[in-house]
Amino acid sequence: MESVDSRRFADLISAALREEFGGNRSSVKTIARLIDANERSVKNWFDGTNGPNGEFLVRLCRHSDRVLEVVLLQSGHAELIKVRKLALVREGLHQMLEILDEIEFSNAD
Known part of the structure; x- marks a missing residue:
């Protein structure tokens, strides 16, 4: 299993979010509302600028099968x-x- 650095992690999360929710402004707002996160942070996740921290990653997994799959794959499960x-x-x-x-x-x- 390859190791995942923060850049690769952010790219994988971005791809998962875009695949499942699209990449427009309303997608960002929807996710921000669903997981009670700041829209700017969510936009950064969609853009691949950075990835979510642990708390928000868990919240994302509750609403996104693709994000959950990324986490499971990258953790060797x-x-x-x-x-x-x-x-x-x-x-x-x-x-x-x-x-x-x-x-x-x-x-x-």
Whole structure:
């Protein structure tokens, strides 16, 4: 696993934020509101000027699957991404089965 310096970390976070939220002014405002951060700081993250500190990084992970993936990959825990995706797929399948059951039972009437 390669080490990550602060410049590379900021670039990875920037790419993740842009991929998930876009890179416009409203994206910055949305993130700032979601995680209760200063808009200037969030703009710096989007621009790759610097990365978020620990507290804001945790808050970002709550709202951004891409940021969470970056953190897991860079900390050497790629296997947790697979586990998380599998859990999401199972949840989706469960919801689909519930919908199919509802359709089946509503057609039985």
